[in-house]
Amino acid sequence: MSLRPCFFLLLFFSSSVAVQVRLSAALSPDGLALLAFKFAVAADPGAALAAWDEGDADPCLWPGVSCAAVPSFSYPRVVAVSVPGKGLTGYIPSELGSLSFLRRLNLHSNSLSGFIPPQLSEATSLRALYLYSNNLSGPVPPSLCDLPRLQNLDLSGNALSGAIPARLGNCRQLKKLILSDNRLSGEVPAKIWPQLSGLMQLDLSRNNFSGPIPPDLGSLRSLSGVLNLSHNAFSGEIPSSLGNLPPAATLDLRGNDLSGKIPRVGVLSNQESTVFLDNPKLCGLPLLSPCKDPSAAPPTWHRSSPLSYSDQGEDQARRKRLKPGKIIIIAVADAVGVAVIGAVLVYAYWKLRLTSRGGCSCSRKTKLGREEAGGNEPCCLRCFCFSPPAAAPSEEGPNSDGAAAEEEEGHLVAVDKGFSFELDELLRASAYVLGKSSLGIVYKVVLRSGVPVTVRRLGEGGAQRRKEFAAEAQAIARVRHPNVVRLRAYYWSSDEKLLVSEFISNGSLAAALRGRSGQPAMPWATRMRIARGTAQGLAHIHECSSRKFVHGEIRPSNVLLDGEFNPHISDFGLRRLVHVAGVFDGGGAVLGRGNGYLPPEAQQAPVGKPTQKWDVYSFGLVLLELLTGRTPELSSPCRATTLSSRPPSMDPAELARWVRKSFEEERPLAELMDPALHREQEAKKEILSVFQLAMACTELNPESRPRMKTVSDFLENVGRR
Numbered sequence: 183m184s185l186r187p188c189f190f191l192l193l194f195f196s197s198s199v200a201v202q203v204r205l206s207a208a209l210s211p212d213g214l215a216l217l218a219f220k221f222a223v224a225a226d227p228g229a230a231l232a233a234w235d236e237g238d239a240d241p242c243l244w245p246g247v248s249c250a251a252v253p254s255f256s257y258p259r260v261v262a263v264s265v266p267g268k269g270l271t272g273y274i275p276s277e278l279g280s281l282s283f284l285r286r287l288n289l290h291s292n293s294l295s296g297f298i299p300p301q302l303s304e305a306t307s308l309r310a311l312y313l314y315s316n317n318l319s320g321p322v323p324p325s326l327c328d329l330p331r332l333q334n335l336d337l338s339g340n341a342l343s344g345a346i347p348a349r350l351g352n353c354r355q356l357k358k359l360i361l362s363d364n365r366l367s368g369e370v371p372a373k374i375w376p377q378l379s380g381l382m383q384l385d386l387s388r389n390n391f392s393g394p395i396p397p398d399l400g401s402l403r404s405l406s407g408v409l410n411l412s413h414n415a416f417s418g419e420i421p422s423s424l425g426n427l428p429p430a431a432t433l434d435l436r437g438n439d440l441s442g443k444i445p446r447v448g449v450l451s452n453q454e455s456t457v458f459l460d461n462p463k464l465c466g467l468p469l470l471s472p473c474k475d476p477s478a479a480p481p482t483w484h485r486s487s488p489l490s491y492s493d494q495g496e497d498q499a500r501r502k503r504l505k506p507g508k509i510i511i512i513a514v515a516d517a518v519g520v521a522v523i524g525a526v527l528v529y530a531y532w533k534l535r536l537t538s539r540g541g542c543s544c545s546r547k548t549k550l551g552r553e554e555a556g557g558n559e560p561c562c563l564r565c566f567c568f569s570p571p572a573a574a575p576s577e578e579g580p581n582s583d584g585a586a587a588e589e590e591e592g593h594l595v596a597v598d599k600g601f602s603f604e605l606d607e608l609l610r611a612s613a614y615v616l617g618k619s620s621l622g623i624v625y626k627v628v629l630r631s632g633v634p635v636t637v638r639r640l641g642e643g644g645a646q647r648r649k650e651f652a653a654e655a656q657a658i659a660r661v662r663h664p665n666v667v668r669l670r671a672y673y674w675s676s677d678e679k680l681l682v683s684e685f686i687s688n689g690s691l692a693a694a695l696r697g698r699s700g701q702p703a704m705p706w707a708t709r710m711r712i713a714r715g716t717a718q719g720l721a722h723i724h725e726c727s728s729r730k731f732v733h734g735e736i737r738p739s740n741v742l743l744d745g746e747f748n749p750h751i752s753d754f755g756l757r758r759l760v761h762v763a764g765v766f767d768g769g770g771a772v773l774g775r776g777n778g779y780l781p782p783e784a785q786q787a788p789v790g791k792p793t794q795k796w797d798v799y800s801f802g803l804v805l806l807e808l809l810t811g812r813t814p815e816l817s818s819p820c821r822a823t824t825l826s827s828r829p830p831s832m833d834p835a836e837l838a839r840w841v842r843k844s845f846e847e848e849r850p851l852a853e854l855m856d857p858a859l860h861r862e863q864e865a866k867k868e869i870l871s872v873f874q875l876a877m878a879c880t881e882l883n884p885e886s887r888p889r890m891k892t893v894s895d896f897l898e899n900v901g902r903r
Contacts, residue, residue: 211280212249212260213241218277219263223270230268252283264288264847266312271295274313279304286310286848290336293317298337300325308332310848314360315339322361327352334846338362338385346370346386351377360385362410369393376401382874383407387434389414395440397421405431406874406896408886413437420464425450429895430875432888436460443473452891514653521652524595525674595652597659598670603629605673608682613637621756626685634685635670639678640760648674651759655681658755661726665719667742667752681759686750692738694747695807703858706865708747709808710900713872715749716741717894720801723754724794724890731755734792736800737779738807778833779803782882795884798893802879803834809873811856812837838880845877868900 209217213236220231234244241260242249248262260281270292278287279301286309287302295317302308303325311326314336321344322337332353342364350359351374359381367390375381375398382404391414399409400423409424409431416438424433425448433453441463444450455468465473594605607630616624616636625637651674659669673680688694691712694704704712723731733754742750781799784792806812844854852860855869875896881887888896 209236209239210241210257212283213238215277215280216241216244216247216260216263218275222275223272225269225271227269230265230270250283259283261307262286262288265292267291269293273297274299274302274318276301278302281305283307285331286312288312288846289316291315295319297321298323298326298342302326303328306330309355310334310846312336312846313340317341319343321345322347322366324349329353331355334358336360338364340364342366344368348374350374353378354380356381357404358383361389362387364389366391370396372396372398375399378402380404385410386414387412391416394418395421395424397423400424400426402431403428406871407878408432408434408881408888410434410886411438415439417441420444420450422447422450424448429892429899430878430888432878432886432892433457434885436885440464444469449892452889454889456885517653517656518649520656521595521649525593525648525652593648593675594671594673595655596671597656598668601670603631603671608637608673621753621760627682634687636667636683636685638681638683638756640681651679654755654759658759661723661731661754663719663722663726665715665749665751666723666754667750669755679759681756683752686742686744686752688743688745688747690739691741691743691749691804694743695738695811703811703856704747706859706862706869710868710872710897711747712741712743712749713805713808714894714897716751716804717801717890717897719749719751720797721890721894723751724797730794732792732794733797736797736804738804741804778835781880781884782835783884793884794890795887798879798887798890799881799884801890801893802876802887803838805872805876805879806837806841807834809855809869809876810837810841811858838877841873842877842880845873871900872897 216234217236220234223231226232230245234241238244240249240258241247242258246263246265247260248264249258250261252259261283262285263278263281264286266288267290270289272294273296274289274294276299278284279299282305284305285307287305288310290312291314293316294313297320298313298318300323302311303323306329308329309331310333312334316339318337318340319342322342324347326332326335327347327349333355334357335353336358338360339362342361344366345368346361346366348371350356350371354377356378357380359378360383362385366386370386370391370393373396375396379402381402384399384402384405385408387410391411393416395411395416395418400421402409403426405427409427412434413436416435417440419442420435420440422445425445427433427449429449429452431449433449435458436456437460440458440461443466444458444464446467453468458464458469465471594608596602608627611627611629613625613627616626618624622638622640625639626634627637628634652672655669655672662668667686668684669681670684671682673682720733720736723733731754733751734757735753736751740751740753742752744750779800781796783790784796841854851866851870851873854873859865859869875893879887879893
């Protein structure tokens with residue numbers, strides 16, 4: 183009788199062992215490690231892990247799990263785990279470190295808490311670790327620095343504390359390190375940054391770091407994004423060695439306790455004032471606070487008046503006060519004087535010739551709005567822009583006074599000294615309609631000399647703002663660069679405003695990207711020539727004067743190409759001229775309406791004043807279209823059948839998001855770039871560098887985007903290092 187209980191007990195243990203043996207035999211070791219993560223999740227509101235079933239023989243079919251065949255194993259091994267943004271709560275178990283072939287662990291944007299397990303360093307194949315936007319706490323495990331292949335580490339948006347481990351220098355393959363928005367503190371370790379020669383992005387912002395900025399951060403020669411040290415407690419002077427950073431790098435040092443004079447060397451000399459804001463003890467350019475010279479003698483006083491400075495001090499103060507005023511007076515006098523003198527001379531000249539003018543000589547005498555855009559039938563510009571007489575008027579005819587009065591107030595002002603023509607020649611020349619937009623109609627006009635020009639009619643109205651229009655046109659005409667379309671003349675009257683520019687013969691970049699019949703796809707060298715030239719022209723617009731010009735309408739249709747595919751930026755200053763002229767353009771001429779190339783901050787109400795960072799974002803989208811071959815016109819289901827990995831339709835902003843996501847997921851470069859470039863294997867390094875630059879230009883945060891001069895310098899160095 184006493185043996186019966188022992189028998190049943192032995193039978194129970196035997197059954198349990200058998201169940202465990204069957205479970206182990208059904209699921210691979212990688213699957214058991216993943217089940218440990220599922221059991222560590224306390225809440226799964228979206229049922230993201232519901233299909234992770236211990237009864238499955240292959241975890242590779244589970245959502246969020248990717249596998250690959252390994253020659254030395256009879257079963258596929260887990261290489262990626264991606265469960266982002268599912269609202270998971272719980273902790274990260276140490277068992278995930280047993281996934282020895284794991285390359286990418288992506289658990290960002292959840293609510294996971296607890297420490298980061300140091301055992302993750304045992305997953306020696308790990309290349310990308312994305313744990314940002316969780317509730318993780320504790321220190322950054324020093325053992326993570328022992329991962330030999332780690333390239334991307336993003337732990338931002340958590341509650342991590344402690345210091346940066348000094349063993350970080352062991353991550354020799356690291357390209358992206360983001361530790362922002364945590365509670366890290368202490369001094370940033372020095373002597374480790376020269377070992378991270380491949381680091382392209384470093385973000386330590388919004389922590390509690392203190393002490394000096396390590397000078398050897400200037401040794402990050404591969405940096406192409408933002409070196410973000412903002413909103414910490416860094417103190418001391420800015421190391422001049424930061425000027426050794428590559429031209430593509432952008433700094434952000436806001437919100438610290440830095441002091442002293444800002445070094446004007448290398449990259450530091452090209453930064454905007456916003457980079458150094460909220461550092462009250464900083465001085466020097468580009469800030470407006472001058473540095474005090476400790477060696478200067480104290481001011482002397484008049485014996486007769488203890489409250490007055492010496493004559494020398496008064497002279498210096500007076501010069502400082504008058505310097506901005508002189509600049510303003512000179513600028514206004516230059517613009518207004520040239521416009522007024524030119525307008526008076528042209529008015530006097532043409533008033534004498536009005537009686538000799540005839541009517542419109544072309545057969546199609548139609549008013550503006552009746553012609554079809556793109557028509558091949560030529561007509562004189564007068565027929566397009568002015569009402570033709572109903573019949574040959576006599577001197578006493580009823581229409582003669584009205585026509586003369588309309589043309590008497592017209593003024594053609596040449597702003598290009600190397601090019602001259604008469605108003606009558608312009609109005610009688612053959613004109614072809616090139617296209618229409620909300621900003622008027624564009625014509626190709628062939629002058630008597632055979633030289634073609636482009637004429638844009640802005641619209642009707644705005645009779646009281648001639649001086650403002652003239653001053654703005656003169657300012658735009660002074661912007662001269664080989665990659666910017668040159669304004670040659672303008673015509674102003676109460677009813678008509680015309681802009682005369684040089685004609686660029688080979689169409690727009692938008693048309694070239696769509697492809698033309700009989701023409702092969704553009705090679706990489708041509709695309710780089712277009713990118714470099716456009717960047718140079720845009721940088722010149724930004725830097726050519728103290729006014730800080732902004733284009734505001736950068737897109738492929740505004741980049742014109744000549745016969746050798748050199749780019750020319752068109753429509754510079756057009757929005758400003760329309761605003762100053764006060765014309766009625768029929769389309770509202772609202773900045774940003776229907777323009778998918780503007781950044782997010784330009785598409786939110788209320789829309790602020792355009793900035794140069796807008797142009798940088800738009801240029802980044804143009805770069806992405808050059809790289810991918812994707813344009814809004816090509817984003818159709820038919821096009822998607824040949825590029826199955828790409829979305830069936832993308833506007834420019836969607837293209838930027840898709841490229842950024844593809845890089846995070848480490849997709850092959852061949853899936854991103856234009857198939858026409860697949861044959862150019864020798865250019866893949868250049869293509870990758872330009873992709874990185876385009877993503878830096880299209881950062882959502884305007885302060886994270888580089889300056890256009892920095893972008894231009896980077897493109898000049900691509901392929902020449």
